[in-house]
Amino acid sequence: MKLKSIFVVGLLLAQIGLANAKTPATKKFPYPIIHLQEVYWVVGSDTSKTPPKNWFNLDTKKDNIRGVSTERVYETLLKGKKSTTVVVAVIDSGIDTKHPDLKEHIWVNPKEKPGNGKDDDKNGYVDDINGWDFIGGKDGKDVDADTYEVTRELVRLEKKFADKDPEKLRKKEKKEYQYYLKVKKSYTRQASEARQGYTVMKQIWAAYQVVQKSLDKKEFTKEDLDNIKSDDQDVVQAGQILKRAIGFGIPLNQIGDAYKQYESMFKYGVNKDFNPRTIVGDDYKKLDEKGYGNNEVQGPDADHGTHVAGIIGADRTNDVGIKGVADNVKIMVLRAVPNGDERDKDIANAIRYAVDNGARIINMSFGKSFSPNKEYVDKAVKYAQKKGVLLVHAAGNDGSNLDENDNFPNKNFKNSKKFAKNWIEVGASSWGDEKNFVGGFSNYGKKTVDVFAPGVAINSTIPDDKYTEHDGTSMAAPVVSGVAALLMSYFPDLSAEDVKEIILKSSVKYTDKEINKPGSRNGQTIKFGELSVTGGIVNAYEAVKMAQNWKNNK
Ligand SMILES: [Ca+2]
Ligand SMILES: [Ca+2]
Ligand SMILES: [Ca+2]
Ligand SMILES: [Ca+2]
Structure with a gap:
């Protein structure tokens, strides 16, 4: 599952109860009127103010905002210094490789001739020019929506257990039966x-469309709503619904996205009869199969992947759009994340592709709560570790403690006390000050989350030459991948494990700062140091300072 904007989902589910209709439903609003109940959590910043568009690259002292000091480090410590190009693989939903702020920074496979139908470099993938799409078919079709892993697991286990008497199970089956019950509950x-969220969002989206039509405007503001003068009851009611939604922190401009997300959840994510894997046409159970998928890497919905790629490496020299964190990178495009849950087979094979084809960093802004083939993913992670490739993973947006809740993939190897040393787990920090510098949606964990990085109101590239702001740990991970790439560019002798150690050690510590607890219902606070291993926020300036003396001080 992609890890952006999910806060809207959590927000709605927590806040909106489907109460019985007290206001009569009209023709356009056949659903019960929504009742917004309580403010559950906010985005983790004062939403009455807006941060500078490039805040994640700014500096705590110079600009008075908790960015990662990218601009400062380029202007000072790195000024006039030589750098080498670093390849960063982005395993995601696909990337618009033609975006003006990205096109010069997309990896091109040097040994592959395009379009000749041959695997010239014999890496197992035919005509793989910019990377690979693991969820496409040979006929050029692509998977867009997919089910959740929990849905797939339930379908698999129901075949086994639905008709069985639990009393009569053999010992070996009993353990799996317990797992089946856990899957079923989830x-x-x-x-x-x-179902509930879809019903609610359908209504809010319907209201939005009524106002759009009434104002004859695609996008509108709260002021526009206040100024609506209409005798049409539908328009009046639509305005009321939207005002209530705004009152509880739901941004008007994200209603369309949130609706689409819920629609996809309901129609595909939890739909037991939906199976788009036939599009790929692979031998699904053969995990180490090579070469399935297709070479077209943008896919049908590249919003998420394009946004992630821009944060890492959008052109810093072209006076267009935004500036990425790293100034000398090539992005390898690996498409494996649908609208729904990614599959272990594809993630593991994408990691292997990245390692075998020259990536030094892999960004992974996705996650899920079940992982039936975790061993196979672990093997790929170990392979990356052996080859010196750094993995950067987003912690997820459930506002929950990962020391207590399952989240995959992760750095802990299954049935082992060992963990990956080349792995950084990233939570989302915010531009807010005082108690508000953590994303209210961010997952955390004193043992499992390593460090925080900016992931609220992050402006970056999206398809068709556009830009937008997204929230999520999906946005925080690429900030860290960018800082890692910057370090590897200017200090090419550093290993993946050195880079991890530098990023963690040099992070700016706010250990004792009391902040609003992510996911808290009732204004609970917690020390920032309790949320991660380091209690710090990543900082490029401090990291470069440490890297300069790394060999001497180590
Ligand atoms: Ca090839
Ligand atoms: Ca070829
Ligand atoms: Ca494709
Ligand atoms: Ca730019």
Whole structure:
């Protein structure tokens, strides 16, 4: 699952109860009127103010905002210094490789001739020019939506257990039966959330469209709503619904996205009869299969991947759009994340592709709560570790403690006390000050999350030459991948494990700062140091300072 904007989802589910209709439903609003109940959590910043568009690259002292000091380090410590190009693989939903702020920074496979139908470099992938799409078919079709892993697991286990008497199970089956019950419970909860959320969002989106039509405007503001003068009851009611939604922190401009997300959850994510894998046409159970998929890497919905790529490496020299964190990178495009849950087979094979084809860093802004083939992913992670490739993973947006809740992939190897030393787990920090510098949606964990990085109101590239702001740990991970790439560019002798150690050690510590607890219902606070291993926010300036003396001080 992609890890952006999910806060809207959590927000809605927590806040909006489907109460019985007290206001009569009209023709356009056949659903019960929504009742917004309580403010559950906010984005983790004062939403009455807006940060500078490039805040994540700014500096705490110079600009008075908790960015990662990218601009400062380029202007000072790195000024006039030589750098080498670093390849960063982005395993995601696909990337618009033609975006003006990205096109010069897309990896091109040097040994592959395009379009000749041959695997010239014999890496197992035919005509792989910019990377590979693991969820496409040979006929050029692509998977867009997919189910959740919990749905797939339930379908698999129901075949085994639905008709069985639990009393008569053999010892070996009993353990799997317990797992089946866990899957079933989780599925039931998610399916009901999807249904409720879809019903609510459908209504809010319907209201939005009524106002759009009435104002004859695609996008509108709260002021526009206040100024609506209409006798049409539908328009009046639509305005009321939207004002309530705004009152509870739901941004007007994200209603369309949130609706689409819920629609996808309900129609595909929890739909037990949906199976788009036939599009790929692979031998699904053969995990180490090579070469399935297709070479077209943008896919049908590249918003998320394009945004992530821009944060890492958008052109810093072209006076267009935004500036990425790293100034000398090539992005390798690996498409493996659909609208729905990614599959272990594709993630593991994408990691292997990245390692085998020259990536030094892999950004992974996705996650899920079940992982039936975790061993196979672990093997790929170990392979990356052996080859000196750094993995950067987003912690997820459930506002929950990962020391207590499952989240995949992760650095802990299955059935082992060992963990990957080339792995950085990233939570999302915010531009807010005082108690508000953590994303209210961010996952955390004193043992499992290594460090925080900017992930709220992050402006970056999206398809068709555009830009937009997204929130999520999906946006925080690429900030760290960018800082890692910057270090590897200017200090090419550093290993992946050195870079991890430098990023963690040099992070700016706010250990004792009391902040609003992510995911808290009732204004609970917590020390920032309790949220991660380091209690710090990543900082490029401090990291470069440490890297300069690394060999002497180590
Ligand atoms: Ca090839
Ligand atoms: Ca070729
Ligand atoms: Ca494709
Ligand atoms: Ca630019």
